[in-house]
Amino acid sequence: xxxxxxxxxxxxxxxxxxxxxxxxxxxxxxxxxxxxxxxxxxxxxxxxxxxxxxxxxxxxxxxxxxxxxxxxxxxxxxxxxxxxxxxxxxxxxxxxxxxxxxxxxxxxxxxxxxxxxxxxxxxxxxxxxxxxxxxxxxxxxxxxxxxxxxxxxxxxxxxxxxxxxxxxxxxxxxxxxxxxxxxxxxxxxxxxxxxxxxxxxxxxxxxxxxxxxxxxxxxxxxxxxxxxxxxxxxxxxxxxxxxxxxxxxxxxxxxxxxxxxxxxxxxxxxxxxxxxxxxxxxxxxxxxxxxxxxxxxxxxxxxxxxxxxxxxxxxxxxxxxxxxxxxxxxxxxxxxxxxxxxxxxxxxxxxxxxxxxxxxxxxxxxxxxxxxxxxxxxxxxxxxxxxxxxxxxxxxxxxxxxxxxxxxxxxxxxxxxxxxxxxxxxxxxxxxxxxxxxxxxxxxxxxxxxxxxxxxxxxxxxxxxxxxxxxxxxxxxxxxxxxxxxxxxxxxxxxxxxxxxxxxxxxxxxxxxxxxxxxxxxxxxxxxxxxxxxxxxxxxxxxxxxxxxxxxxxxxxxxxxxxxxxxxxxxxxxxxxxxxxxxxxxxxxxxxxxxxxxxxxxxxxxxxxxxxxxxxxxxxxxxxxxxxxxxxxxxxxxxxxxxxxxxxxxxxxxxxxxxxxxx
Amino acid sequence: xxxxxxxxxxxxxxxxxxxxxxxxxxxxxxxxxxxxxxxxxxxxxxxxxxxxxxxxxxxxxxxxxxxxxxxxxxxxxxxxxxxxxxxxxxxxxxxxxxxxxxxxxxxxxxxxxxxxxxxxxxxxxxxxxxxxxxxxxxxxxxxxxxxxxxxxxxxxxxxxxxxxxxxxxxxxxxxxxxxxxxxxxxxxxxxxxxxxxxxx
Numbered sequence: 001x002x003x004x005x006x007x008x009x010x011x012x013x014x015x016x017x018x019x020x021x022x023x024x025x026x027x028x029x030x031x032x033x034x035x036x037x038x039x040x041x042x043x044x045x046x047x048x049x050x051x052x053x054x055x056x057x058x059x060x061x062x063x064x065x066x067x068x069x070x071x072x073x074x075x076x077x078x079x080x081x082x083x084x085x086x087x088x089x090x091x092x093x094x095x096x097x098x099x100x101x102x103x104x105x106x107x108x109x110x111x112x113x114x115x116x117x118x119x120x121x122x123x124x125x126x127x128x129x130x131x132x133x134x135x136x137x138x139x140x141x142x143x144x145x146x147x148x149x150x151x152x153x154x155x156x157x158x159x160x161x162x163x164x165x166x167x168x169x170x171x172x173x174x175x176x177x178x179x180x181x182x183x184x185x186x187x188x189x190x191x192x193x194x195x196x197x198x199x200x201x202x203x204x205x206x207x208x209x210x211x212x213x214x215x216x217x218x219x220x221x222x223x224x225x226x227x228x229x230x231x232x233x234x235x236x237x238x239x240x241x242x243x244x245x246x247x248x249x250x251x252x253x254x255x256x257x258x259x260x261x262x263x264x265x266x267x268x269x270x271x272x273x274x275x276x277x278x279x280x281x282x283x284x285x286x287x288x289x290x291x292x293x294x295x296x297x298x299x300x301x302x303x304x305x306x307x308x309x310x311x312x313x314x315x316x317x318x319x320x321x322x323x324x325x326x327x328x329x330x331x332x333x334x335x336x337x338x339x340x341x342x343x344x345x346x347x348x349x350x351x352x353x354x355x356x357x358x359x360x361x362x363x364x365x366x367x368x369x370x371x372x373x374x375x376x377x378x379x380x381x382x383x384x385x386x387x388x389x390x391x392x393x394x395x396x397x398x399x400x401x402x403x404x405x406x407x408x409x410x411x412x413x414x415x416x417x418x419x420x421x422x423x424x425x426x427x428x429x430x431x432x433x434x435x436x437x438x439x440x441x442x443x444x445x446x447x448x449x450x451x452x453x454x455x456x457x458x459x460x461x462x463x464x465x466x467x468x469x470x471x472x473x474x475x476x477x478x479x480x481x482x483x484x485x486x487x488x489x490x491x492x493x494x495x496x497x498x499x500x501x502x503x504x505x506x507x508x509x510x511x512x513x514x515x516x517x518x519x520x521x522x523x524x525x526x527x528x529x530x531x532x533x534x535x536x537x538x539x540x541x542x543x544x545x546x547x548x549x550x551x552x553x554x555x556x557x558x559x560x561x562x563x564x565x566x567x568x569x570x571x572x573x574x575x576x577x578x579x580x581x582x583x584x585x586x587x588x589x590x591x592x593x594x595x596x597x598x599x600x601x602x603x604x605x606x607x608x609x610x611x612x613x614x615x616x617x618x619x620x621x622x623x624x625x626x627x628x629x630x631x632x633x634x635x636x637x638x639x640x641x642x643x644x645x646x647x648x649x650x651x652x653x654x655x656x657x658x659x660x661x662x663x
Numbered sequence: 664x665x666x667x668x669x670x671x672x673x674x675x676x677x678x679x680x681x682x683x684x685x686x687x688x689x690x691x692x693x694x695x696x697x698x699x700x701x702x703x704x705x706x707x708x709x710x711x712x713x714x715x716x717x718x719x720x721x722x723x724x725x726x727x728x729x730x731x732x733x734x735x736x737x738x739x740x741x742x743x744x745x746x747x748x749x750x751x752x753x754x755x756x757x758x759x760x761x762x763x764x765x766x767x768x769x770x771x772x773x774x775x776x777x778x779x780x781x782x783x784x785x786x787x788x789x790x791x792x793x794x795x796x797x798x799x800x801x802x803x804x805x806x807x808x809x810x811x812x813x814x815x816x817x818x819x820x821x822x823x824x825x826x827x828x829x830x831x832x833x834x835x836x837x838x839x840x841x842x843x844x845x846x847x848x849x850x851x852x853x854x855x856x857x858x859x860x861x862x863x
Contacts, residue, residue, distance in 0.1 A: 259789035659674055
């Protein structure tokens with residue numbers, strides 16, 4: 001097995017000026033064609049190019065940047081809470097401030113960090129991995145980002161007014177009914193989640209249609225990278241799950257502002273309806289924020305083990321199966337609410353069953369490491385730690401699938417430990433590993449490996465120091481969501497350890513951001529394929545040209561860049577010749593299953609419309625919040641006009657076009 | 664030597680119907696909107712089965728005097744719009760516009776009858792859980808009808824001003840398809856609100 005990978009140079013950090021991979025990209029980029037494509041695909045100058053960009057790579061990086069910003073904000077909220085909880089009977093925070101902090105911490109991490117960060121990776125990577133030039137709906141893609149940002153700002157604008165959501169990220173009624181939660185706090189939550197739901201929905205629809213249409217010829221469904229499977233599954237799930245929470249929030253907002261009786265008991269309302277709708281959404285969402293991350297591990301870990309993923313088909317099918325079962329386990333969040341025993345038994349059984357598809361990836365990763373020739377790089381360290389943390393979080397999850405144990409453990413710190421092992425373990429550790437892995441593709445430069453090892457060490461030790469003892473705290477009976485505890489309860493020492501761990505973990509993350517910043521400024525030049533990866537994104541320059549592929553590749557296997565060394569097929573993917581599509585801003589659409597060339601798509605250029613539509617929704621939602629009909633009407637009218645402009649037909653229609661090829 | 668060249672073969676640009684990207688986008692919209700109505704109907708059933716002894720709590724099943732003509736108007740409008748689309752495809756743009764206008768009028772008729780029924784109800788939005796889910800379920804559907812009507816009106820204006828011409832079949836198809844969707848959703852809403860209480 002030959003490799004262009006320069007191991008010694010990589011280990012020496014950023015001292016050398018020679019690219020890690022000095023060879024030219026496998027996919028040709030002839031200068032005359034590049035110039036023509038640059039004109040068609042390049043960004044508009046000035047403000048329009050900035051606010052109107054529809055380039056999936058730009059949008060992807062914006063998603064990553066913004067989601068990391070929210071991670072920092074949510075992390076700081078957690079640290080303040082940890083200061084409050086470090087010692088018994090502390091008064092750093094008032095109970096009301098503590099309520100707002102833990103609610104915003106949850107809302108921020110789950111809604112504003114965990115999914116958007118994965119959308120960022122998928123946005124950046126999908127067209128590169130699939131061999132296309134863009135997503136199916138570039139303007140919708142931009143809209144999805146701007147709406148995410150607008151909804152995040154909407155949620156956070158309430159903070160200075162002391163009106164941030166304070167009912168937990170799940171906002172259970174009747175605690176959040178107007179009787180017990182007067183003030184705007186919960187209204188901000190309801191409207192904010194509906195606002196953000198629009199962003200998630202349009203983003204998900206874009207991924208689904210992109211998968212169906214926007215691939216290189218030959219990229220059939222059995223050749224898709226696993227991250228594509230993961231994001232596709234999550235996106236389909238979001239389309240079906242998000243309306244549940246949007247509806248629940250609408251009901252709650254009506255109950256609070258228009259006197260309806262959806263949850264309000266006096267008029268025949270049912271408080272448990274909130275929990276049903278919330279968790280019908282909430283549990284699939286939990287899988288939506290881990291499956292794409294697991295997909296990133298499944299794609300990137302094998303590169304560092306220098307062999308293909310073990311059990312590709314099983315992992316792909318397990319990804320889908322996890323989500324299907326994931327729609328049938330929501331009641332396990334409601335074991336203690338007095339639901340009939342028959343329903344409890346069914347949902348308890350389903351919660352045990354879901355461990356099986358969830359564990360398939362774990363065994364596939366272990367087998368890949370075992371049978372591969374691992375390179376102990378920073379991404380490898382993060383990806384292997386995902387396995388360990390996932391197993392710990394998974395086992396505590398299986399424990400709480402048992403009714404009797406759950407009744408004992410629910411609403412204690414055991415659950416806090418479990419959910420952080422799952423979410424940080426599978427999402428954040430995978431994300432940080434993926435940043436190290438794909439940063440060279442995004443920026444053209446490597447991140448420093450030596451500093452990276454410090455980052456890993458601090459994060460790994462800090463994380464376990466912070467969250468492993470929480471299992472003990474939970475077993476000892478310390479309840480969640482309580483602002484302080486007494487000195488005589490025996491929680492003091494453990495809580496101090498947890499706080500120290502949390503700060504270590506945060507310090508590791510700080511070093512990580514420094515690592516990114518230094519890498520972007522002065523990291524070693526990467527070249528097209530620094531890790532010697534097998535998939536299409538490594539066949540083009542780093543960072544990629546704005547049109548991705550000058551010549552659309554023709555895909556013949558699952559590992560187009562490893563075909564010679566794997567030797568498991570006689571067919572070879574074609575890079576040097578293929579579709580050119582250089583008559584304007586255009587790309588190829590293929591048939592949904594087999595990836596046969598189907599039609600030529602003319603892609604839209606930079607546009608103000610997505611940004612304008614997001615801006616117009618701001619007065620609409622602020623108007624609803626403040627009961628200002630005029631403001632809301634202005635926003636709605638503006639949104640309507642923008643939508644009409646959006647769908648305005650292009651005056652000139654072309655029925656067909658001659659096929660342009662290269663080679 | 665590798666070079667750029669054009670082949671004899673041609674590929675369609677954008678493509679129509681199932682071949683077009685917007686068609687798939689519309690299906691995604693139907694999926695997410697369809698499930699929204701499923702959750703609304705679930706909430707209706709949940710509130711009905713968990714709360715009161717009888718459902719609706721007072722007054723028996725809602726009458727069909729206005730709802731049945733409204734349903735006939737809405738279902739009929741789907742056929743009229745399909746006809747309009749086919750006429751446009753055949754190049755008969757004048758008939759197509761009249762048919763489109765007729766479809767829009769039938770839709771407005773549905774909205775009028777629905778609002779009349781709202782007006783006649785002895786209860787208000789905030790009376791009890793039944794009134795809440797009744798108004799929000801029918802109201803959410805009515806909002807979708809309104810959006811569909813706006814889309815059809817814009818299509819009519821574009822057709823009259825020549826903005827939508829012979830090559831814009833996609834616009835007609837998708838606007839009509841959305842209307843069909845709203846129509847099918849109504850059948851489920853109708854079955855939930857008007858028929859299901861009669862079964863019990």
